[in-house]
Structures are given as structure tokens and as C-alpha cells.
Amino acid sequence: MLFKSINPKNGVVLREAIPFFTKERISQTINSSYDAFLDYKQLSLPERLARLAALRRNLEANVETYAKVMTDEMGKTIGQARAEVLKCAAHCRYYEEHSEGVLEDTYIETDLSNSYVKHQATGPILLISPWNFPFWMPFRTAIPNLALGNTVLFKPAPNTSLSAELIENAMRDSGFEDVFQNLYFDHEDTDPILASPKVQGVAFTGSTGAGKAIASIAGKYVKKAVLELGGSDPFIILDDADLDKAAQDACTSRLINNGQACINAKRFIVHEAVYDEFKDKFVKNIAAQKVGDPLDESTNVGPLARDDLHENLRNQVLRAVKNGASVAQGDLARLEAPAKAEDGYYFHPMVIENISVENPIYREELFGPVASLYKVSSLEEAVALANDSNYGLGGAVFSKNLDRAKRVASEVDTGMMGINSFCVSDPHLPNGGVKESGIGRECSHEGLLEFANIKSVSIPK
Known part of the structure; x- marks a missing residue:
């Protein structure tokens, strides 16, 4: 896929396709990243953290500029784009304040005269990020590595290269020239890049299928791989939940970033005793959301980021209904034909229910503003349904009984859980x-x- 930016609200080309780096330029970039690492790792931790502070100030000073480019490139609402930039700044501040305590030598009592553990930088890290959080995703990985002393080679998503360019410029202006570099390459070049002895690992965020391929390549060369992949996060509402708060948080979580986040709540698992009441409140909240121009401050849901994303979600919903699911909120007539670029890739939020285990959508991730409702008769059934998934990213549980909620949080197979709040990433x-x-x-x-x-x-001794 070419690195080309197109505004998803109107199909206007923001940047014509830029070419992939040649093999020679890829090699040169890797070499310069490694050479930069040899110098950068010699800096003291306070010197590295001073550059992080400069980067944080750059973000804080340019919130509006960076936010607008993100919104134009992938359609997130302008308010959420601003919040993303500020979250990156907070991420920098976290490592400014906490890196020293983590990276200092740790002394261990043994039978020896002295024993300690050092935490040392290893070299250039390949960072492959998706389009849905054009600033937060690369910052999430890059900042701790820059604090540690590693250098970063960043492959942005093909449709958010303007955001990537802003990030590279901000890094350079903050003292990270050559320490952080953008690397534009096709997927077929991943293998030779990870084969380089100068590249020490890969961090990938994206689809599960692509993550498996990346992990396979990394494993072949005995390189460390950190992967954040798909999610179909369960949002569990027990029979004693605060339904007003649960319904509001459910709506917020499902529609963050126009519903395009791995950590969005996607499967809403509700006890039968409160199912109808929760559904009524949830549907009303969903229906009240304004869909429109993401630069309009009053908009809640902007367009999906690309035509293929819209088409895939459209087909998932139509297939789900064909296989017995019903629509609790939304207009199927809107899905009769594919979206047109000039009209924008808008997908009005929907809620679907009566989804059987045999329905293909039961196992799929819905990457967009569509929520799935499930009715259960007990806490145990809620946990079993939540765990009946190949995914295990995040989740949430709502109950006024904190002990019950903690039990559910412990038993659901995810890496993150929220209790009486939706799950979010936090530095x-x-x-x-x-x-x-x-x-x-x-x-x-x-x-x-x-x-x-x-x-x-x-x-x-």
C-alpha cells in the first residue's frame, strides 16, 4: 500500500504517494540509526531526559497544528486529536519523572560479595504503527526506548505519513536527530530489515494476522518482538450495576476514535435482569451522538479512516443480520451501497443483538462504531462468554459490589481491566x-x- 494521505471526510488528496525507500536507502538509514545509537547511549540519563522534556514542550506548544493534521488524515474528532497530542506529552513527562528509579542498578543480596542488575540499551528498534492513533502509537513505544538509550526506526501507516513527518520534525527539533528516523518501506522489506544485526527488535501494533507474520520473522532472527494486536473487548454489566453510568461509559468507550481502537469496548455482556433497561439507556446514548465533520467541535463521530475499512464493516453488519442478528439501533438502509469518497466514509453508530455462537460476527472484531449486545443469566456465564474469544486485550465490569467486580476482573482473560469504568491506556x-x-x-x-x-x-568474595 502506497504512502498516500486522503481526507476521509471528502476524498480530497492531502499528499500524493511518496515512494518507498530503496534498499540502499533502507540500509543507509539503519546504519545511521546504529551510528547514532553508539553516541546516544553514551549520554547520561539526565541528558536524555532533558531531550524528552524539550519534546514534551514542543507537543504542548503545537497542539492545534498536530491535532488538525491527524483529523484531516484519518478523521478522528478534533477534540480527541488534541487529547492525543497532550497524552503524548504526558507520556514524556511520565518517563522524565520515573526513568531514573527504574533504570538505576538494582542490588541483590546473594552469597557473593556483590551482585547487581544493570538495565542497558541494546540498539535500534523497528517500530511499526497503525493509522488510528498517528501520534500516540509511535510515542507509546518510542519514548521509553529513547529514555533507555535505544534509537528508533519508525514505519508509519501508509495513510498517515503527514503526521509521521510532523513527529520526525518534532523529534529532530528536540535533539533526537538520527536517533528517531522515519523509514518508508513495503512489507516485503520487513524480513531484510530485521535480519540486520544492527536492528535489535521490533514493536508492532496492528492486526493479529500481520502481528503473527512479524513475530515469525523476528523469531527467525532471534529478535525481541512486542506486539499489540486486535481486540474484541468485553464490557460486562452485572445485575447490580449503576446502569446510567454503565450506559454512558459503554457509549463513550465504543465510540472513542470513531470506534476504531483495539481497546474499545465491543462486546456488551449484560445480565438478563437488567438487559432491557441497560439496552434502552445505551441505545438512547448511541442515538444521541452527532455524526459529521470531525473539525466541528460539536461532532461526536467522524468518518472511518479509509474506504476499505468502511466496506469491511458494512459487510460484517450485513452478514451478521443475514445470519440472524437484529438491529437495536441504526438504519440498515444506510448500508445498501458502498460509501462514496466525496461524501465521506461516515458510518452511523449501530447496536446489534441476538447474535448466536454460529454467527460469524460472534468471533470477529468490529473495527468501527458498531456494538454487540449479549444477554447472560449469571456472573459465571458472563465470564465464560467474555473468555470465549481468541482476543484478550482489555475489558470492563460494572457492579456495585466491589468484591464481585474484582472476581470478574481476575477471571476474565485480558491484559487490562476496568472496574466501574471503561478500559483505557495510561502511561x-x-x-x-x-x-x-x-x-x-x-x-x-x-x-x-x-x-x-x-x-x-x-x-x-
Whole structure:
């Protein structure tokens, strides 16, 4: 897929396709990243963190510029785009404040005279990010690596190269020239890039299928891989839940980023005693959302990012209904024909229910503003349904009984859970999944050490 930016609200080309790097330029970029690493790792931690502080100030000073480019390129609402830039700034601040305590030598009491653990940088890391969070995704991985002392080679998504260019410029202006570099290549070049002895690992966020392919290549060359992949997150409402809050949080979580996030709540699992009441409140909240121009401050849901994404979601819903699902909210007539670029790739939010285990949509991830409702008769059935998925990224449970909620949070097979709130990524907390939602963790101190050489040093008596 070519690196070409098209505004999804009207089909206007923002940037004509830019060419993939030649093999020679890829090699040159890897070499320059490695040469930069040899110098960068010699900097003291305070020197590296001072550059992170400069980057944070750059983000804070350019919120409007960066947000508008994101909105134009992939359709997220302008308010959420601003929040994304500021979240990146907060991510920088987290590592400014916490890296020293994590990276300092850890002394271990043993029978030896002295034993300690060092955390050292390893070299250039390949970072492959999707389009749905054009700033947050690369920042989520890059910032802890820059704090550690690694360098970063960033492959952006094909449809958000303008955002990637802004990031590279901000990095350069903050003292990370050659330490952070964009790398435009086709998927067939992934193998030779990871084959290079100068590249030490890969962080990938994207589809489960692509993640498996990346992991296979990394494994072939014994390179570390951190993967955040798909999700079909369960949102469990028990019979004693605060239904007003649950319905509002369910709506918010499902529609963040126009419904295009792996960590969005997608499967709403509701106890039968409150099913009808919750559905009524949830549907009313969904129906009240304004769909339209993402630059309009009053818009809640903008267009999907690309035509193929719209077409795939349209076909999923139509196939689900054909196989017995019913529509609790939304207009099927809107899906009679594919979207036209000049009209925008708008997908009005929908809620579907009566989904059998045999329905293909039961196993699929819905990447867009469509919610699936499921009715269960007990806590145990809710947990079983939540776990009946190949995915295990995030989830949420709502109950006024905190002990019951904690039990559910413990028993649901996910990497993250929210109790009486929807699940979000946070710089302070490890971010990642289990099963086919990925391996490894980003954010928090775990993210700082994923690509570190954790070296034990021992001195005999």
C-alpha cells in the first residue's frame, strides 16, 4: 500500500504517494540509526531526559497544528486529536519523572560479595504503527526506548505519513536527530530489515494476522518482538450495576476514535435482569451522538479512516443480520451501497443483538462504531462468554459490589481491566494483551525494560 494521505471526510488528496525507500536507502538509514545509537547511549540519563522534556514542550506548544493534521488524515474528532497530542506529552513527562528509579542498578543480596542488575540499551528498534492513533502509537513505544538509550526506526501507516513527518520534525527539533528516523518501506522489506544485526527488535501494533507474520520473522532472527494486536473487548454489566453510568461509559468507550481502537469496548455482556433497561439507556446514548465533520467541535463521530475499512464493516453488519442478528439501533438502509469518497466514509453508530455462537460476527472484531449486545443469566456465564474469544486485550465490569467486580476482573482473560469504568491506556500502567491480542507490555516501567538488556553482574568474595 502506497504512502498516500486522503481526507476521509471528502476524498480530497492531502499528499500524493511518496515512494518507498530503496534498499540502499533502507540500509543507509539503519546504519545511521546504529551510528547514532553508539553516541546516544553514551549520554547520561539526565541528558536524555532533558531531550524528552524539550519534546514534551514542543507537543504542548503545537497542539492545534498536530491535532488538525491527524483529523484531516484519518478523521478522528478534533477534540480527541488534541487529547492525543497532550497524552503524548504526558507520556514524556511520565518517563522524565520515573526513568531514573527504574533504570538505576538494582542490588541483590546473594552469597557473593556483590551482585547487581544493570538495565542497558541494546540498539535500534523497528517500530511499526497503525493509522488510528498517528501520534500516540509511535510515542507509546518510542519514548521509553529513547529514555533507555535505544534509537528508533519508525514505519508509519501508509495513510498517515503527514503526521509521521510532523513527529520526525518534532523529534529532530528536540535533539533526537538520527536517533528517531522515519523509514518508508513495503512489507516485503520487513524480513531484510530485521535480519540486520544492527536492528535489535521490533514493536508492532496492528492486526493479529500481520502481528503473527512479524513475530515469525523476528523469531527467525532471534529478535525481541512486542506486539499489540486486535481486540474484541468485553464490557460486562452485572445485575447490580449503576446502569446510567454503565450506559454512558459503554457509549463513550465504543465510540472513542470513531470506534476504531483495539481497546474499545465491543462486546456488551449484560445480565438478563437488567438487559432491557441497560439496552434502552445505551441505545438512547448511541442515538444521541452527532455524526459529521470531525473539525466541528460539536461532532461526536467522524468518518472511518479509509474506504476499505468502511466496506469491511458494512459487510460484517450485513452478514451478521443475514445470519440472524437484529438491529437495536441504526438504519440498515444506510448500508445498501458502498460509501462514496466525496461524501465521506461516515458510518452511523449501530447496536446489534441476538447474535448466536454460529454467527460469524460472534468471533470477529468490529473495527468501527458498531456494538454487540449479549444477554447472560449469571456472573459465571458472563465470564465464560467474555473468555470465549481468541482476543484478550482489555475489558470492563460494572457492579456495585466491589468484591464481585474484582472476581470478574481476575477471571476474565485480558491484559487490562476496568472496574466501574471503561478500559483505557495510561502511561502509568502496563499496556498489552494476552492470547491473540499480543505479547509484551508498553507504558509504565515494564515498557521501559522491554527492549533493555537486563544484565546481572556478580562479584565473588
